[in-house]
Amino acid sequence: MTDRRRAILTGAARVIARQGVRGLRVADLAAEAGVSTALIYYHFKDRPGILRHALAFIGDRADRYTATENGRAATENSQAAAHPSGPRQLLEQTLLPAFQDLPEVRENSTAWGELRAHSVFDPELRDELAAAGAAWAAEVAGHLAELCPAAPPGAVTAAAERLTALLEGLSVRWLSGLLPVGHARGLLREAIGVETGRLGSTPSVN
Structure with missing residues (x-):
């Protein structure tokens, strides 16, 4: 790029986060x-093209800061650096970095929420968002x-959908100032424990 x-x-991500999709003027x-x-x-080319590429950019940026936080955690924790992460750790590392009290993460999460809300009125953007x-x-x-190899695939898919939906809901509350970042992370960790327990994994101590 x-x-x-x-x-x-x-x-584009900054303007969308600050002014919403309808407030995005070229x-x-x-x-x-x-x-x-x-x-x-x-x-x-046009405004829809900006929105589509902004959505992909926001997703890529989330991947980057997720990898950055996980790399930093491994460096700070010699045991984590010495041993590969297990399935439970990989699961948490996929979800928890959405809650970091950093300007870039706040901006990214806010812009994602604005795009999601606007997709109600924009079928083309809705398809892009659904794919992401x-x-x-x-x-x-x-x-x-x-983590739960004996669980039925349908149950695994449903659990993943519940966890990602919960993360998005918690993100709105965190960004609105209704939840401290640590509490949002704690609630998500508890939900991971509930879902993996329901699927048949052995609870792990974090």
């Missing part, structure tokens, strides 16, 4: 990214299946 393209998408985005409106249209959500749930289901 070129620097200018990255600057435009970073600006002129405002150009000012935020420090580029011309013509350059934005050159890269993304399905890929995320499938990743979580893969970790659950590894």
Whole structure:
């Protein structure tokens, strides 16, 4: 990705988080990214193109800060660095980094929520969002299946959907100031324990 393209998408995520999807105007985005409106249209053709690429960018950025937090945790914990993570740890590492009290994470989560809300009125964006959500749930289901190999696939999929839906709901409360970040993480850890227990795994101590 070129620097200018990255600057435009970073600006799009910021404007969406701050003003909502309906508040995303190309002129405002150009000012935020420090580029011309013509350059934005050159890269993304139209407003729907901006939204589609912004959604993908937000997903990629979430993957990056998830990997960053997990790498930092492994470095700080010599035992974690010396031994590969187990299925339960991998599951938590897929979900918990959504709750970090960092500007980039807050911005990303807020923009994702704004795009999700707007998809109610935008069928094309809804399809893009559904695909991204399905890929995320499938990743979580893969970790659950590894952790609970005897569980029926349908039950594993349902558990993954419940966990990702809970994370999104907790994220709204955290971003709104109704939940401290540590409490949101604790509630999600408890939910992971409930779901994996229901699927038949042996509870682990964290």
